[in-house]
Amino acid sequence: MSDNHTPGLGMCTAFGCPRFGTMSADTLGSGRWYCGAHFAGAASSNDAKTQIMRRDQVMPIVESINDIRACYGTPAWENGTKVAISKRLKAIDRADLLPNDLDVGIQGWLLRLELTVERLTLDAGQQSFVEPPKTVGIDGPTHAAEFLPYAEEA
Ligand SMILES: [Zn+2]
Numbered sequence: 001m002s003d004n005h006t007p008g009l010g011m012c013t014a015f016g017c018p019r020f021g022t023m024s025a026d027t028l029g030s031g032r033w034y035c036g037a038h039f040a041g042a043a044s045s046n047d048a049k050t051q052i053m054r055r056d057q058v059m060p061i062v063e064s065i066n067d068i069r070a071c072y073g074t075p076a077w078e079n080g081t082k083v084a085i086s087k088r089l090k091a092i093d094r095a096d097l098l099p100n101d102l103d104v105g106i107q108g109w110l111l112r113l114e115l116t117v118e119r120l121t122l123d124a125g126q127q128s129f130v131e132p133p134k135t136v137g138i139d140g141p142t143h144a145a146e147f148l149p150y151a152e153e154a
Contacts, residue, residue, distance in 0.1 A: 014038040014046040018053060018062050019117075020069055036114050037121040045125025052121045060088040061097065065113050072106050 007013050012021040012035040021033025037049050053062050064085045071081040089097050097116060103109040 016050045036118050048125030049121040060092050068110050
């Protein structure tokens with residue numbers, strides 16, 4: 001049900017997803033396109049993954065991913081986008097996600113950002129077993145025969 005809508009042009013097919021659709025199982029490219037978080041896994045977890053990506057501490061990373069994909073190599077990149085990404089990531093205390101010497105070019109940085117979001121959404125929507133509460137002994141009547149509220153009337 002989560003996929004039953006028309007996403008914006010170029011956007012992930014999962015309902016409400018803020019990322020570009022960059023992966024498809026259809027080799028002809030005419031099928032549904034998903035972001036890395038929604039590509040694999042059960043459709044039943046799509047909404048939970050979308051919710052995580054839209055959180056205040058994650059959405060700036062998602063916006064940075066989209067900006068790199070949309071603007072790298074264009075004049076906009078050098079005219080503000082690169083700086084905007086840097087400010088955005090620092091604002092959420094994620095300076096660790098800024099480009100570094102270990103990234104192999106822009107693709108390495110983009111991959112690191114995408115894997116960060118993928119890790120955050122990995123367990124989304126999965127149910128976990130909840131231990132039932134332990135029962136304890138009960139003080140009081142254990143048999144109905146001990147409780148005779150109308151004994152005087154008999
Ligand atoms: Zn998505």
